[in-house]
Amino acid sequence: MAPILVARHVTKRFGGLVAVNDLDFEIEEHAIASVIGPNGAGKTTFFNCITGFYVPEEGTIEFEGKEIQGLRPDKITTMGIARTYQNIRLFGKMSAIENVMVGMHPRLSLHWWDAIVHTPAFIRQEKKVLRRAWELLDYIGLAEWANHQANSLPYGAQRRLEIARALASEPKLLLLDEPTAGMNPQETAEMIAFIRQLRDDWNLTILLIEHDMKVVMTISEKITVLDFGTKIAEGKPEEIQRNPRVIEAYLGRGAASGLSTAEATAPAA
Amino acid sequence: MNQWQRRLAYWRRRYDITDVVVWLFGLLILAVAVYGTVRSLQTTTYDSKRWAQFVVYGISQGGVYALIALGYTLVYGILFMINFAHGEIFMFGAFGALFTALALDKAGYWDGQPVLSLIIVLLVAMTTSSVVAVLVERIAYRPLRKAPRLVPLITAIGASFTLQYTARSFFGSGLRAFPEMEMLKGSVNVWGLEIGKSHALTIVVSLLMMAGLYWYVQRTKTGKAMRAVAENKDVAALMGIDVDQIIVRTFILGASMAGVAGVLYSLIFFQVKFFMGFVPGIKAFTAAVLGGIGNIPGAMLGGYFLGIFESLGPALILEGLGIPAPSQLKDVIAFTMLVMVLIFRPTGILGEAVAEKRA
């Protein structure tokens, strides 16, 4: 299958610090891939480059054959890339269903004058919005929370709501930033199954950032390992597990065992 | 693709029509300013001495702005909020100075012991400002430190008005005359330039204060702790720094500078009023933004720059445009400059990329 996202020589610097260094990256359509690496390896920076929040100094990022680096975030989302955040960033004072409705923003077309006059097209569209929002909430199992303020939802529900909000924009590529952070083993297992199901139900390509090695190894078809902004390994889970450079990056530095530190330092909430 | 084509393609993707409109708008103002300047210089009636005096006046005014701007910048650097009430802290400093000066004048010390009197007045003004600042921090800011960003901004505006109108009710709505000092009458001659003594004093004192502040922040333990808190509050707390304490000290430091500014301002204009903090407050904020908010040397530089620009502006730019009574529009120049800076260089002259760092 053709790659849906291709990054070539992407470099992002902050002053003297090189957060992402000459990164080449590809992800196939309909795949689930992960980016891993120790804290500060540049994973989230890379996500921010894809979604347009940062502009890389060098290199190109192509999405479905179109260059997107340097586009504004809203344009990129409209093209079909959606994301979630490591530390959940819902619109806290809006209700759950309103969060989903905001997610649909790029797929709606009517303007303020339609809203004031309540043109037939507007009424039709709002009905559709409402129906789809309920469908999405049903899908992720949050229908009972629909009219509750988003920041009053339980932690796991907030994570799922963030995914629903991202789905609402009808993405082709979904970026998940540590979707299992702060979850217990059972919730984590559910989330893994859920991510797989997401991919199949919505015909998505999914790119993850993860700290939890177990999650990464179970779910990913391809893993990219970053260290100090540079790609040090790439391949199938089994290959990565055996790769000496990866082991060094995780285990070689510091006294504590790298794998468990990485898990321990992942933000707990 | 060569370098230029790439860059063009990049710009086309990143910027849209609104950006272009903004730049055109900025360029238009710039062009008008340049045209006005050229016309003014062609038709000027002022000689070089007059221009030099404008500059000196601007430097002394700029020193006052710089001192106030430091308060904005210090607080911003540590709390990432604009202390809207800072202009009023300056005003209270001036009132503290006024009452001390009146008392000293009554007792005959004002002209009898001018240097000592000035030092006392400065200390009282610094203390008054600090007390007000600490109160504001304690009541209006501290309880809301974790609230959404709009909230402390609103309390800051509330604090500003509360202080302003408290002063109005306490001290009256009219102008209160600041006693003139015999020692500061007349002028000194520096390289053939007549400089009013009070202006000279302002320039010297503001420079001394700023040097002191810079030393304090760079060298002392408290100063280092301040920088640590500005960098990351949580980590600083883990290092055993009492964050609340450091924030209070930052407010005191900024307020002391504002108190000194209050004295200097009163010595230049000889009048004190409840409303006097408003315009210098906004201008000092402009100065802080100009230099890059959060940046201490930037605030000083911005203050002087704004002072000089504002002092020269009406004669240099507006007169050439044929505008009558241009000095009425002095404030317009300052505000326009604020907008221009924010359009073209929102991080200020010396500013670091705050936006990216905080993202």
Place this chain on the structure above:
Amino acid sequence: MQNATIWRSTVKAGLLTGVIAIYIALTGMVLSLSQRPVIGKLSLGHVVYMLVFAGMGYIVARRHVGKTQRALVPVHGALVGGLGAALLALLPIVGRKIDLAWMFVTAKPNLYKFLLFNQESTALGIGYLILTGAALGAATATLPVLPPVLHQALLGGASTTLLMGVLAELVQRTILKKALGPLFAYKGLKPWGAAVLFVALSVLFGLYAWWRQNHPQAQRSVPLETGPEPAWKRSLKLGLLLLLLLILPIWLLSKDTYLNSVLNLVGLYVIMGLGLNIVVGFAGLLDLGYVAFFAIGAYTVALMTSLGPLGMGYSFWQALPVAIVFALSAGVILGVPVLRMRGDYLAIVTLGFGEIIRILANSDWLKPFMGGALGVLDIPKPEIFGRVLKEEYQLYYLILAGILLTWFIASRLYHSRVGRAWQALREDEDVAEAMGIHLVTTKLLAFGFGAAFSGLSGAIFAAKVGSVYPHTFNLIISINVLSLIIVGGIGSLPGVVVGALALVGLPELLREFSEYRMLFYGIALIAMMLVKPEGFWPKRLNVYARPDESAPETAQ
């Protein structure tokens, strides 16, 4: 141990009470409000500082209930009030020995005399003062100890009676006079009138509290459980409200010019508030230069319609759309450069913009076109179907139409894609952008609507007042509007009306108070954010019902 900390907190509260009382006395509020009797000889000046004793006593008592013996609670209250009064007494003691007036302009003998109940003897006056403080503190501290129904009844009765006394003028000028007239003196309540009113109101409040106690399910209808109101109920409510609004000036206010003029002013602020509510409440952009658009609207109408030398002789109805368009354009022109800034920068730049407009209108440069400091005079009243709206109660309908229009637009926008985008923006700008929302156009839209509403308000203002001066349009108006939407409830449309009535209507009715208006706004802004950030009429979450699947799709 436990006991000691409670007493210590009481003493602290007492000291705080004293500081607040001294502050109020020194602002001069006490003296200038003493001109307005509330009940008999008791003036608003008395009420203001006595309320501090009473209020603090009440607050302390509510905190202490359950922590200490019930019988002791009033003693704590008395201590708070008494201590506060004793501190306040320091002011006349010191002031009669040392002249403070060179510093505090209000610290004059007449203030001391007033505080000491007109007693020449300082000692006797202080005695009265402390006794009053302690009595008030004890009285209000008793309330929380009483059974809840009695507590509610007495509190409601007393505060409403006081309010009626304060608003005596309002009562006497309206239809209420026919019913309550005899209870009132020329100014304020007659003492026996107050007693009657207090008893009657207490009974009413008591009955209500009793009813609520016995019908807990009726206390609040939670829309989450009951779903949205049925349509007929909503329409009926709206219809009644509209009827009330229509008869308000001619029947309830008896065509009284003064009251209707106050009402109209409130109305103009409501229009502005609805506009600023879009900018601040919906989209979370703090605009402090809002008065600029009001000024642009007013000046446009003034210059286009004035019969003076600067006027162009158009009619109000020709000028009105131009005024709105001008204000809107100014909003967009200012918005484009400014809206890409972060929140706090935006506040200060808009503040600067407001000042620029005022300075320009005041300048000699634009004097030939805008009249400079002398302003524009002779603005004719609007005319409709050949009738000139020259009376205040006639203008009311014009303003009401403006409010209904702006309310309608604001509410429709709020419940649409644009409204949701605004809210998202307010919550988290970065995420909103990542959700596909174009920040600049979305913000511009909010700014533009805010400006247009403000322009509309300004246009009507110019026609209502008949003249415009640059000094009218100062920062205070912006702060005024901001305060009223915050007090009412950020983002809440009814909140705007509540805020405008409380912050514009009330001070306008109590003219002696107008000098302290800004002080009051400043304190209100801080207090609201600390104590009640959601405002007095908070915005409620929208409730979305699941669409009816069985309904035929083809209806559209």
